[in-house]
Amino acid sequence: MNEEIKALRQVVDIMDHALLDLINRRIRLTGQIGEMKASAGLPCRDRQREENLYLRISLANDGPMSDEAARHLFEILTAESRRIQNQILNKSWDRKGATG
Numbered sequence: 001m002n003e004e005i006k007a008l009r010q011v012v013d014i015m016d017h018a019l020l021d022l023i024n025r026r027i028r029l030t031g032q033i034g035e036m037k038a039s040a041g042l043p044c045r046d047r048q049r050e051e052n053l054y055l056r057i058s059l060a061n062d063g064p065m066s067d068e069a070a071r072h073l074f075e076i077l078t079a080e081s082r083r084i085q086n087q088i089l090n091k092s093w094d095r096k097g098a099t100g
């Protein structure tokens, strides 16, 4: 294997792990928001907030990633945040149901 490709791939691998770490940190934070929503009786989804996020991302995107790909990526992130938040909200409802 070409040594230059090998070296660049090592950097890509490091970036992949950093991205994974950041994504999981984002999801943990949105999980905390989910706990707060559960206490406040608020719904999981906030479409306005999501639309603002996609707009903010497309304005900040300098490429070479397309805005469409950036939006798709963030749609995956928000969907995963909502999946985790829904687990938290469902558990909270179960607890409230159990205690009356």
Ligand SMILES: C=C(O[C@@H]1C=C(C(=O)O)C=C[C@H]1O)C(=O)O
Residues within 6 Å of the ligand: 030, 033, 044, 045, 046, 047, 049, 050, 053, 077, 078, 079, 081, 082, 085
């Ligand atoms: C994290 C939140 O919950 C949901 C997930 C969002 C996200 O992942 O950015 C944004 C809005 C909500 O649909 C929130 O309300 O801030």
